[in-house]
Amino acid sequence: MTFVIQTSSFRLERRRRSPLAEGIRIALIGRPNVGKSTLANALLGEDRMLTSPEPGTTRDAIATPFVWKEREYRLIDTAGLRKKARIDEKIEQMSVGETIRTVREAHVCVLVLDATTMLENQDLQIARLATEEGRAIVVCLNKWDLVEDAQAALRKLRDRMEISMPQVEGVIFVAVSALHGRKLDALMEAVVTAHERWNTDLPAAKLNRWLAGVTQAHPPPLVRGLRPRLRFCRQVSTRPPTIALFGSKMPDLPGDYQRYLINSLRDTFELPGTVIRLQLRASKNPYVEER
Numbered sequence: 001m002t003f004v005i006q007t008s009s010f011r012l013e014r015r016r017r018s019p020l021a022e023g024i025r026i027a028l029i030g031r032p033n034v035g036k037s038t039l040a041n042a043l044l045g046e047d048r049m050l051t052s053p054e055p056g057t058t059r060d061a062i063a064t065p066f067v068w069k070e071r072e073y074r075l076i077d078t079a080g081l082r083k084k085a086r087i088d089e090k091i092e093q094m095s096v097g098e099t100i101r102t103v104r105e106a107h108v109c110v111l112v113l114d115a116t117t118m119l120e121n122q123d124l125q126i127a128r129l130a131t132e133e134g135r136a137i138v139v140c141l142n143k144w145d146l147v148e149d150a151q152a153a154l155r156k157l158r159d160r161m162e163i164s165m166p167q168v169e170g171v172i173f174v175a176v177s178a179l180h181g182r183k184l185d186a187l188m189e190a191v192v193t194a195h196e197r198w199n200t201d202l203p204a205a206k207l208n209r210w211l212a213g214v215t216q217a218h219p220p221p222l223v224r225g226l227r228p229r230l231r232f233c234r235q236v237s238t239r240p241p242t243i244a245l246f247g248s249k250m251p252d253l254p255g256d257y258q259r260y261l262i263n264s265l266r267d268t269f270e271l272p273g274t275v276i277r278l279q280l281r282a283s284k285n286p287y288v289e290e291r
């Protein structure tokens with residue numbers, strides 16, 4: 001099933017035209033040495049990170065504006081992005097606390113990986129912070145210039161992501177070389193796409209048609225002899241898309257079944273790589289909330 005989600009692109013257009021629009025806020029997250037600072041400078045086009053406040057004056061994230069292809073963005077600036085010469089090694093290592101603060105400031109988190117070492121546990125922990133905070137995510141495979149077997153590297157990454165990060169199934173991977181400024185356009189396009197999906201607002205009629213079909217194809221399992229009944233749903237917020245499901249016996253809806261619904265939403269409404277949240281709500285009268 002395919003259709004154009006007009007609501008979200010319309011909103012995006014409006015935001016873009018507004019003089020107050022500050023652009024998509026991007027955080028570069030990842031382990032030390034994967035190339036975050038190099039990528040930041042490549043995107044900013046100069047050593048703009050040098051103008052950041054001295055460490056110690058503030059630990060709050062600040063956002064550095066930049067323009068890419070005539071569109072404005074903001075890069076969340078962190079100690080981990082600043083030049084090594086300006087700060088000591090201790091705070092160069094982004095702490096978990098700082099990563100969380102950075103992630104919360106961002107719309108889109110770009111998870112930067114070193115393509116030669118790829119997805120280690122620490123990378124996954126960082127990625128999980130971003131998904132738990134409900135951010136939009138793009139995976140950036142940096143140092144692609146050092147990779148010899150591109151196909152094998154991509155296959156390895158895809159397999160690992162599928163197993164370790166099912167909550168962002170279909171997340172966009174972009175292979176870049178920050179050092180040589182390669183494929184940065186593709187990276188920024190992915191950022192825009194991920195942001196658009198994250199902002200998606202699904203019409204109630206389409207959602208309820210989906211719910212009818214999906215529960216008919218595969219009804220919720222019996223719990224202690226009773227079947228939870230899903231009556232209707234609607235989207236209650238964007239960023240990330242959050243769907244409230246109304247019905248009976250909702251607390252009994254098994255986790256597996258919730259994941260089935262989320263995966264089905266992601267497929268049906270073409271939201272790959274997007275965290276989707278469900279809210280389960282009790283409803284006795286199916287017509288109270290319907291419009």
Ligand SMILES: Nc1nc2c(ncn2[C@@H]2O[C@H](COP(=O)(O)OP(=O)(O)O)[C@@H](O)[C@H]2O)c(=O)[nH]1
Pocket residue numbers: 030031032033034035036037038039080081142143144145146176177178179180
């Ligand atoms: N070959 C290659 N080296 C890179 C690339 N990006 C960054 N590096 C190198 O990786 C090292 C760590 O980069 P840095 O930006 O400081 O990483 P950070 O700790 O994540 O900020 C530096 O020596 C960079 O020159 C790349 O695309 N290709």
Ligand SMILES: [Mg+2]
Pocket residue numbers: 033036037038079080081082
């Ligand atoms: Mg750095």
